[in-house]
Amino acid sequence: MNSNIPFLNASIAQALDYTAPILFAALGGVMSENAGVVNIALEGMMRFAAFFGVWGSFVSGNAWVGLLWGVGIGIVLGALHAYITVKWAGDQIISGVAINVMAMGMITYLLESVFKTTGYSPPVAYFGAPASKIHLAFLKGIPILGAFAELTILIWFALILVVVLHFVLYHTVLGLRIRAVGENPHAAETLGVNVFKIKWFAVISGSVLAAFGGLALSLGTLSSFTNSMAMGKGFIGLAAMIFGKWTPFGALGAILIFAGAQVLQLFMQGTATGFAKLIPLGFYLSLPYMLTIGALIGVVGKAVGPASDGVPYKKES
Amino acid sequence: MKALEVKGIVKQFPGVLANDNINLSINKGEIYAIVGENGAGKSTLMKIIYGLYTPTSGEIFVFDKKVDIKTPYDAIGLKIGMVHQEFMLIPRFTVTQNIVLGDEPSKGIVFDYKKALNEVEELSEKFGLKVDPAEKVANLPVGIQQRVEILKILRRGAEILIFDEPTAVLTPEETEDLFKTLMKLKKNGKTIIFISHKLKEVIAIADRIAVLRRGKLQGIVERGKTSEVELARMVVGRDVVLKIPKAEAKVGGTVVSIRDLTVKSKRGIIGLKEVSFDVCAGEIVGIAGVEGNGQAELVNALIGFTRPIKGTIAFDGEEIRVITPFNIRKKGMAYIPKDRKMRGLVLPFRSRENIIMGQHTLYPFSKNGVLNNIEIDKFTTKKLEEFDVRPRDIHTRARNLSGGNQQKLILAKEMSMEHKFLLASQPTRGLDIGAMEFVYHKLIEEKERGMAILLISLELSEIMGLSDRILVLYNGEIVGETTPDKTTEEELGLMMLGLKKQKRVAQ
Numbered sequence: 122m123n124s125n126i127p128f129l130n131a132s133i134a135q136a137l138d139y140t141a142p143i144l145f146a147a148l149g150g151v152m153s154e155n156a157g158v159v160n161i162a163l164e165g166m167m168r169f170a171a172f173f174g175v176w177g178s179f180v181s182g183n184a185w186v187g188l189l190w191g192v193g194i195g196i197v198l199g200a201l202h203a204y205i206t207v208k209w210a211g212d213q214i215i216s217g218v219a220i221n222v223m224a225m226g227m228i229t230y231l232l233e234s235v236f237k238t239t240g241y242s243p244p245v246a247y248f249g250a251p252a253s254k255i256h257l258a259f260l261k262g263i264p265i266l267g268a269f270a271e272l273t274i275l276i277w278f279a280l281i282l283v284v285v286l287h288f289v290l291y292h293t294v295l296g297l298r299i300r301a302v303g304e305n306p307h308a309a310e311t312l313g314v315n316v317f318k319i320k321w322f323a324v325i326s327g328s329v330l331a332a333f334g335g336l337a338l339s340l341g342t343l344s345s346f347t348n349s350m351a352m353g354k355g356f357i358g359l360a361a362m363i364f365g366k367w368t369p370f371g372a373l374g375a376i377l378i379f380a381g382a383q384v385l386q387l388f389m390q391g392t393a394t395g396f397a398k399l400i401p402l403g404f405y406l407s408l409p410y411m412l413t414i415g416a417l418i419g420v421v422g423k424a425v426g427p428a429s430d431g432v433p434y435k436k437e438s
Numbered sequence: 439m440k441a442l443e444v445k446g447i448v449k450q451f452p453g454v455l456a457n458d459n460i461n462l463s464i465n466k467g468e469i470y471a472i473v474g475e476n477g478a479g480k481s482t483l484m485k486i487i488y489g490l491y492t493p494t495s496g497e498i499f500v501f502d503k504k505v506d507i508k509t510p511y512d513a514i515g516l517k518i519g520m521v522h523q524e525f526m527l528i529p530r531f532t533v534t535q536n537i538v539l540g541d542e543p544s545k546g547i548v549f550d551y552k553k554a555l556n557e558v559e560e561l562s563e564k565f566g567l568k569v570d571p572a573e574k575v576a577n578l579p580v581g582i583q584q585r586v587e588i589l590k591i592l593r594r595g596a597e598i599l600i601f602d603e604p605t606a607v608l609t610p611e612e613t614e615d616l617f618k619t620l621m622k623l624k625k626n627g628k629t630i631i632f633i634s635h636k637l638k639e640v641i642a643i644a645d646r647i648a649v650l651r652r653g654k655l656q657g658i659v660e661r662g663k664t665s666e667v668e669l670a671r672m673v674v675g676r677d678v679v680l681k682i683p684k685a686e687a688k689v690g691g692t693v694v695s696i697r698d699l700t701v702k703s704k705r706g707i708i709g710l711k712e713v714s715f716d717v718c719a720g721e722i723v724g725i726a727g728v729e730g731n732g733q734a735e736l737v738n739a740l741i742g743f744t745r746p747i748k749g750t751i752a753f754d755g756e757e758i759r760v761i762t763p764f765n766i767r768k769k770g771m772a773y774i775p776k777d778r779k780m781r782g783l784v785l786p787f788r789s790r791e792n793i794i795m796g797q798h799t800l801y802p803f804s805k806n807g808v809l810n811n812i813e814i815d816k817f818t819t820k821k822l823e824e825f826d827v828r829p830r831d832i833h834t835r836a837r838n839l840s841g842g843n844q845q846k847l848i849l850a851k852e853m854s855m856e857h858k859f860l861l862a863s864q865p866t867r868g869l870d871i872g873a874m875e876f877v878y879h880k881l882i883e884e885k886e887r888g889m890a891i892l893l894i895s896l897e898l899s900e901i902m903g904l905s906d907r908i909l910v911l912y913n914g915e916i917v918g919e920t921t922p923d924k925t926t927e928e929e930l931g932l933m934m935l936g937l938k939k940q941k942r943v944a945q
Binding site: 292293294295296297298301304307308310311 | 522530
């Protein structure tokens with residue numbers, strides 16, 4: 122088995138790479154929906170940010186500038202979603218769909234007009250370059266932990282963010298208020314909590330998190346934008362959020378199940394012998410989804426989100 | 439010293455004058471009741487004082503200072519607190535989280551939960567309102583949840599506490615507890631405004647009572663200087679017959695017969711134990727009992743929501759093996775549920791849609807799956823008139839009807855279905871006197887038409903006044919069977935508490 126350790130570590134590292142964008146999206150959803158605003162535009166926001174990140178990096182030659190551009194567009198889109206759903210109490214699903222559709226058309230157009238190409242952008246400076254990765258040489262060679270020896274800063278950020286978001290939601294005054302607004306905005310209002318302010322904050326910061334998810338795709342995993350981004354990863358993040366009962370650690374756990382099956386698939390492809398080799402590849406590919414369905418039936422059957430999630434809040438007149 | 443004074447308050451809603459020049463002056467440390475029927479303008483007035491509505495005109499003085507209350511936040515700042523009819527609590531939060539929300543003890547940005555727990559503990563001791571600060575609100579009975587609401591506003595330093603129909607959701611025991619709490623608060627120098635339409639309660643607790651009718655102040659009476667009858671006259675604006683007119687029973691054949699019915703409660707314990715009785719055509723059988731002694735289980739078994747673990751239910755002498763709401767209604771059961779909003783109506787639906795529900799597949803309302811709107815509208819218009827549902831508009835959504843009119847709509851729906859058995863589960867719960875009277879009359883009409891009626895009620899006066907036979911439920915068993923002329927409310931009360939048993943005549 123010894124010879125398999127580098128391969129195992131590489132598989133896990135690859136799985137973490139797969140995890141980061143989905144995790145960002147899921148955390149964005151956790152933030153927004155705990156304040157009672159459903160955000161199905163996570164997918165579209167990822168696409169926007171993935172593109173703007175590459176654009177910024179292309180213009181400046183610096184991945185950090187690209188990151189700022191991506192975050193910027195996240196703020197703009199979050200503000201748009203909040204303007205529709207919080208300020209005007211519009212339908213959250215329709216607003217989300219609109220942003221997703223906008224992402225399809227607008228980005229395809231921008232891709233062609235900015236880079237004069239169809240399908241993908243030229244490569245740009247990115248966080249996945251060997252020099253930009255975070256090197257922890259002492260971990261190399263240790264099974265499993267070795268996977269963490271060379272990760273992009275975005276992957277580390279996603280993992281740390283789980284802890285940060287958990288702390289914010291469950292141990293700060295702001296978190297208590299966010300959750301109160303998502304559960305019963307009228308009760309929060311009568312106690313003098315500014316419901317609108319909290320919702321604006323949660324929607325925009327959630328959107329910024331989704332934007333990081335897009336950046337993790339185009340400036341983390343790849344070094345360019347492809348027109349098929351974000352390939353449903355925003356929606357998988359949404360599913361992981363629900364699966365994880367609207368909590369940061371829950372979402373992480375859900376995504377690790379996806380990713381775990383992913384590792385298994387990569388690992389088995391390379392090393393399977395005997396009987397395991399006879400199992401078709403499709404089985405491993407479908408494993409994450411089968412696991413999810415199984416878990417949804419058994420474990421999360423009773424999961425309920427914030428009581429006022431998705432309900433537009435209007436003041437009494 | 440005056441705690442609160444309102445002068446010339448007017449609130450005009452589109453089409454309704456909810457408050458018409460109201461003047462009130464409330465002293466510090468008194469319990470001041472405001473009574474009136476549903477829709478008389480009590481809640482509107484309180485919402486104005488609490489900053490949820492803006493008055494069209496008028497002035498408000500708090501502790502002799504003219505104030506301008508635009509938001510609940512302003513009201514809190516002026517030491518006004520409100521216990522809403524529907525609690526403003528977050529079930530998934532703990533008692534402490536609910537109480538401190540919006541003004542949390544903190545270290546920097548970190549929520550100091552330990553300190554909050556201590557604060558709530560101290561507060562609960564100071565006012566003698568016992569709660570478990572660490573318990574989730576969802577796990578608390580309604581009476582305790584209300585206590586959490588009270589603590590919540592006390593923590594904000596409230597001196598004037600407004601209670602909007604606080605007893606509507608409480609059991610009689612919890613009401614007793616609430617009254618004790620109110621007296622404690624009064625002793626602490628707090629001013630209490632108590633809104634209700636239950637005259638008995640108001641007379642028991644209030645120092646002064648203001649009566650509102652159709653947005654106008656009818657008068658103010660002092661403690662001990664009025665009677666229930668006089669107060670009722672002021673509230674309704676005419677003489678009210680609180681006595682229920684008695685109609686002679688012309689008892690026909692047995693319609694429903696229940697044998698050895700044993701039903702599990704929602705919590706999985708036996709809620710109803712081997713209960714047997716008959717209901718005959720042309721009689722009202724009253725089930726008396728404290729809530730939670732098997733009424734819900736009986737109703738759920740009859741309507742087919744819960745499958746009994748033992749026993750039979752027969753309709754017209756024919757046993758129904760598997761009861762579903764569909765097949766028992768087809769046999770001829772009408773059902774007035776105790777919870778109007780959950781089981782009685784589809785709140786976002788219009789009157790015309792609610793009123794045909796259950797008959798919507800029948801001629802003339804539909805044919806081959808297509809609704810006949812002309813017939814439905816004609817039918818609805820007729821029924822709204824017959825059952826005096828206001829407004830008469832067939833397009834009004836059930837959500838926008840007052841409680842009394844919602845109940846009338848349910849009566850119209852259920853009584854216009856072909857039926858021979860009526861299951862009325864607390865049919866006057868939360869209604870004002872006028873609507874109550876209406877329900878009584880309809881029930882008696884039904885009886886005279888030869889319907890078999892099973893009346894479940896927590897109000898003894900209702901049971902005594904309407905029933906031809908009375909069964910007392912205690913702890914899931916029938917502990918007594920009697921008739922109104924052979925018993926008294928006191929005796930029934932003892933039986934309901936399990937202190938007295940009575941041999942039943944063998945069936």
